[in-house]
Structures are given as C-alpha cells and as structure tokens.
Amino acid sequence: MSWSWEYLPSEEYVTKGAPTDFLAAVSVKADELVRAAEAQYLDGTTYEGAGEAMRYLDVAGGSFAYYVVPRLELVVVCQVTSPLM
Structure with missing residues (x-):
C-alpha cells in the first residue's frame, strides 16, 4: 500500500462552494500530512x-x-471551512 489522502464522503460533498485557492492550500497541507503519517507509521x-x-x-x-x-x-x-463559502 501507499499512503494517500482523500475527501470523505466525497470531494464534491466536502468542498462544495469552497474557493479554489483555499482548496489548493488544503491539498498542499494534506500532502504534508500524508508524508508525516508515512514517516510516523x-x-x-x-x-x-x-x-x-x-x-x-x-x-x-x-x-x-x-x-x-x-x-x-x-x-x-x-470538512473544510472557509468564510467565503
């Protein structure tokens, strides 16, 4: 297996109405979390x-x-939360 990240229950449900710049920042941070989890476990x-x-x-x-x-x-x-949603 290989570590990854995903939205649950779905990307459409979790990100609906969120600005694309914000979602790009979430993606970058989620990638960092994957690398940290991979090192920890x-x-x-x-x-x-x-x-x-x-x-x-x-x-x-x-x-x-x-x-x-x-x-x-x-x-x-x-869950994602942005004041612009």
Whole structure:
C-alpha cells in the first residue's frame, strides 16, 4: 500500500462552494500530512491501536478537519471551512 489522502464522503460533498485557492492550500497541507503519517507509521497496515482523533488545521483562507487511518494508510479530510463559502 501507499499512503494517500482523500475527501470523505466525497470531494464534491466536502468542498462544495469552497474557493479554489483555499482548496489548493488544503491539498498542499494534506500532502504534508500524508508524508508525516508515512514517516510516523512505517507500515501502517500492521498498526493495531485505536485510530487518531479528528484534528483541525488552519490554512490560508480557512481551516479543515481531518483524521489519520493508519491501517488504510490514509489521511481523510472530512470538512473544510472557509468564510467565503
């Protein structure tokens, strides 16, 4: 497996109405989170603990909520918030 990130339940649902500049900032930060998770969980597929709690991160133009699922080697972005939405 290879680490990645995705919107859940779907990109259309999570990002509806969000400015493209803001979504670009979310994408850049999500890529960074993937690299950090990959370094922390060298083989996420063998992880046996409870998953991480949801976290919130500020980016240019707003913030987003995410959580890490080590066993799936996945960072999930589940909410984006921008005052321009």
